Amino acid sequence: MPEQYPYRRYPVQMLSKADEIGQVAHISCGLCNLRRNYLAGDLLKLLGNVSIFDVERHMRCTQCGRKDYMTVKFDLPPPGDRVKMKFRRLVEIKMVRKFIWQDD
Template identity: 35%
Template sequence: MPEMNYNKKLRGWSLRDAAEAGQLLEVTCQFCRTTYRFIPRDLLKLTKDVSLDRLASRFRCVRCNRGDYMSLKVVQIWGSETGKLTVRRLIRVDMVKKPVWEDGVL
């Protein structure tokens, strides 16, 4: 039987809990049907420990650049899936310096 309220279950589960349980986060764009999988430890380097029901709204689809159709699902890795799933890994974080100008009187 399908779960009736999946978001209510995600409210009690945090990013750190998913990392300690060895789970993957599967983020799907419902608009263009693109799926991305992330390791929770990589996401903890970018953000603080938040509940998983609020995390889906922080993602944007790379393909269609929309953020309002993103849904998140927690996936448990099984032994037969090891080496077959495509997972996005965090390589580095680039900081961008952007100048802000203000007009003033000399």
């Protein structure tokens, strides 16, 4: 008889897998109702290969600047719907030099 575990473990899906199968992310802000669609591949370039459940905590609303109202949903839209969708695409990643000073 197989050993029984107290809970069933579900595999955590990573962004690389979401990109591989062509999933898209619907990211919205509950405060100002801003909604945007992103390609999983663009999020992968930006955040690295994190779990799709971790994407939410990395996002900040571009309108209100808040992080705590962001929700992220991944799905695989049918090709007919995908063609009609507008995506926010990653154009470039710029590294910003930030100076941190400390007095003696």
